[in-house]
Amino acid sequence: MRSQRPPNAERAPVPTPDGATVRPPALEDTGSSASTPQDAIPAASPIPAAKAKKPQESIELRLAIGKGGLGLELGRPVSLGVLEILELVVALPTVRFPLDVSGGVSRFRHRRGNLDRIHVELHAQRLVRWAAARLRGLIGTGSCDVWIGVEKSGAIVAVSSKDDGRIAILGFSVTVRVEGENVSLMVGRARGTGLPAPATAMAIFALDALLGDLARREGGRFIVERAITKMVRTLLPEAGVRAPGTAGVSITSVAAAQDAWILHASAHPVSAEPTEAATRAMEALAVARAADDARVAKEYERARDLDLMALERAPRHPELAGRIAEIDAFVGGRAEAALATIAETTREANGDRAAAHLDFLRAELLAETGDVRGAIAAFERAAEDEPIPVLSARAFERAAELTRDPLEASRWLDRAIARAPAVARLRWARIARRLALGRTQDARADTEHLEAQATGPRARYEVWWRAGAAWQHQGLVADAAPLFERALRFVPDDAQALSGLGRALIARGKTARGVALLTRAIDLCEAAAENTAGLHVDLARALAEKLDDRPAAIAHVRDVPRGVHETAEARALEGRWRSELGDMAGASLAYARLRDHAETLPAGDRQAHEPTAALLLEAAIFEREVLRDSLAAQRHLAAALRLCPNDPAISSAYRAVGAEIAGIAPPPFASVPLATALPFLTPAATSSAEVGSSGGFSADEFANMEESVALLPASPLSVFDLESSPEEETAEQAARDEARVEELTRQLQGDPTRDDVVDELVERLLRLGRSHELFALLSARLEDASPERRVVLIPKQREVLGRLEADAQARGQALESQLFASARAALE
Structure with missing residues (x-):
């Protein structure tokens, strides 16, 4: 009783003795279906496998008559939770011709039937809205954003925190495999940043939160048993129709469209053929099952040991290696070990990008070890290969954070915003960079874009108030006045905006008006019992x-x-x-x-x-x-x-x-x-x-005050006037040294980690005889220097102390000379 017609196709109506209209159904090619207004039956609960709830929509059933017998079918699509049932056909094999259909569906609803076929669709956007409520609090304390991408073998899922103060993003793949009526959902390729647990563990927690009691977990594999039976037993009894038998029913195909998954099941003995990705995922999870169980129990060290044992059975497996590396990164202090694990897997992959999901983790580990250039390159590679927009944008953002050049950082942020234009945090970061470069008009354009994204007066106020604070933080206090004025347009009596505008007006020279605004802001804060200090x-x-x-x-x-x-x-x-x-x-x-x-x-x-x-x-x-x-x-x-x-x-x-x-x-x-x-x-x-x-x-x-103090020119705060006489050199050379010292000082203030700049600055100061500045510089650098760096700096410090000691003796300052001699002896 299978038909090749499309679902719900119109056919010529057939009159019945009682005057009801019966349409040939979809049970056979020559069948017909019937529908009457009184056949409308309450729908099932929108949550599958849950207790019966109050009907939320009506389900329309109609009779289907064909040479194979009588049956029931949906008159129109109906929703079942996040699923949309487009076609459902139940054959009634116990009904024989001749038959009386005058009672319509009501006459046959209690007959025992057999499911003939069902056609289900799952739209990604509908699933996103459903999942966001169930994943609340997973990676943060509040709500989260969910993104789901449709793949041929399953889905890509991303969960990101909405709290800009704590950046947390989780991404993972879900691979689908069907066997008869059973549907297996398998976790893999987990990655993320800012997570409260290793990424694979978080991915298992996420899928468990979504499926709940609907599925049985085996490690990182979730099995929905008899999925079709659960659907029809939830839908039809709620509609007042006896649940049909599902013996012999199999899922014959699972297809992926651009924004949805389509599932077909019928009374057919052959299940859908598993994909290569599903087969690989099944094998990987079978090997890692014990370790995944340990992850769920939050026994991460035990999980790592079990992963190592599994890696011996499946050498250089990218999934297993990634799980070991993510535990090492989560525990902390094992960056080199995690990098070695990832590197070995990458070499084995030989360019086929089997371990591409580990690029972000590798970049973070390189940054932790101090390899900034390598980390930036790894973040760029991770961002270009990452299909999840928010995670790709975060990789570009991390590259911008590691880059000390404001112009280069702004370019990284341009690429991040292109990948995730709705993430407000990225635009605020670019506003700060653009202000540092003096590109106030571009920063203003970003602010206006954020205002367009905001909804409601309060949200728009927050945008302009925060923009004014950003302008002030960059020293553009006077230029912040129009921004605070625009914020006050939305919330006219806000103390924060009033105080910001007051400061801006004072910086512009409008002191009297600025003082008045600050006074008003104080009054408002005192009325609200807020801090006015x-x-x-x-x-x-x-x-x-x-x-x-x-x-x-x-x-x-x-x-x-x-x-x-x-x-x-x-x-x-x-x-x-x-x-x-x-x-x-x-x-x-x-x-x-x-x-x-x-x-x-x-x-x-x-x-x-x-x-x-x-x-x-x-x-x-x-x-x-x-x-x-x-x-x-x-x-x-x-x-x-x-x-x-x-x-x-x-x-x-x-x-x-x-x-x-x-x-x-x-x-x-x-x-x-x-x-x-x-x-x-x-x-x-x-x-x-x-x-x-x-x-x-x-x-x-x-x-960095210590570095600033150490690099200041000779100051009256110096305790001892111990300037040594400079070496004999030409005035031209001295002028070049003086200019170079100023340039090097600016470079060191911008990037205190530049040891090459420090070395050149030391040599220039030695030639100029500016011993007291050199002493302060070396003292500051020695405090946080590594053992290798101290070997380089201590001899220079001893030389400077020797000069200071000799100069103090020449000036008759015995106590000073003794102090410097003691300091030099301590270094030796």
Whole structure:
């Protein structure tokens, strides 16, 4: 009773004795089908293999009459969960001619039939929406984006976190194999980044979350047993029709269209022929079954041991090797071992790209080992071969992160956005790069694109407020004004946008209006019980530095409470402004409050504490140079040393003050105004560019301070005036050396890892006789140098110390000479 007609084909109606219309059905070539309005029957639950639920749509059945007998068939397609049943034909072999069909479908719905054929479609976009809800929380705490690509042998699945603050992407393949009614779904080629478990384990967890009780798991293989029987037993009984028998029914074909999978099953003894990919996946999972079970139990070390045993049985198998490497990468500290495993598999693959899914992992491991160029090349290769758009874009993004050239990084991000244009994170990264290159118009175009993607006033406000913060972070404070104005168009009373616009207007010279906006922002934050410390600091700076109203500025910084990020800056500004007003006692008290705050900070996080240490150095200079109180200066410097014990400027100042207290009078360690002596504490450098209510010094403003201090020209902060006489050389050569030193200094500030730049800079400074700068440079480099690098730098440091010792002796400074001699002896 099989027909070659297309499903639901129209045929000539046949009248019945009771007046019902019966159409020849699809049971035979000459058959007909019948449909009456009263034959509409409630549909099944949209979730397969679940308990009966309230019908969500009606299912239309009709009689099918042919020379082979009577049957039932769908009058129109019906949905069953994510599946769409296009055709379903049930033969009723117990019904014989002549027969009375006057009751329509209702008369035959309780007859026992046999399934003749079924035609099912699964659309990828429909599956994406269904899967996104079930995979929530898999790789992050919130919702996720799901992407599914249709392949001939199955599917490619990608799950990515929607939280831009935590980048997590999982990609894997699902290979399909059918045997009779059973459908096997097999996990393979797992890869990803930022995952809470190895990629293969995450892929198994994902497929398990999707299938639930519908499938039985064997390692990384999920078996849906008697899939066709489950479909018809879910659909027809819910519709009030007796479930048909499915003996002898097999899935005869599984085909892939552009955006859907099509499955045919019929009462035919021959199943669909398995594909080559399905056969390979079946064999790989059979070997790795025990290891995959260990992965599911989160016993990753045991899984690795079992993978190694399986690799002995199947040498250089790319799936097994990849699983070992991903565990090594997840555990950490095994980058070289993981790279060796991947390299061996790649050589065996001999260019056939059998291990292409390992390119991303290989690139991350190369980056971990410090091979930046190799990592960038591997990321490019991974991105070009990766079919998952978000993972390909992430590979280009990682290449941009490793590239120190802003122009080259912008080009990588161009390619990333071309692969995944809807990922907002990539456009924000490109905005930052374009601003660094001065391409503000291009950055503005990216911002407008993000606004077009946003939905709702609040989302559009977030885009323009974040853009204004990005402009401020790059030092384009004045240019950020139109961006904050546009943000205020969507949310007119937002304190963050008001404060940003206020800072921008102050930078443009419109101080009065900017101060008014900052005041309004403070009022809004106080009404909402939010932190206003950063706003008070910004307002105080504007009053003191633009309007010359230091008393009002002092009042605002006094409003900054203890224990917040801005406390240190507020206390230092109060001390500075009180000293400018002539209130020396008040200034000393403010600096003492700064020291009290510093003493409450936990030691150990040097980068976070460098701003506070610099302010304590300013306090010490004030006490020593203005009030001539060396003991107070020593206390400030002691607090600074506790936070940054290896800072050369602070250490030198502390030794100088100690020598003075001991009765030895060294040269003063400050002889110019504080703003000149401490260029990184000038208003331009410390103006708050933080967004929202946060202000003061950011971590980025003081990153790599040790290198910056070491590379500054001769400063009045130097404890000892120990400049050695330069060697005899021509004025032209000296000028070339001076110019080259400035160029090398800029290069080193841009890329502190350039040892070749350091070596040349050392030689130039030696020729120029700038021993004190060379000493500071080498001290900074030695602190974090590798053992191999220390072998190169220590002899040069000994040579510099020798010069400093000789120069101190020539100037009659016995104590200084002894200090340098002791330091040189310690190196030896």
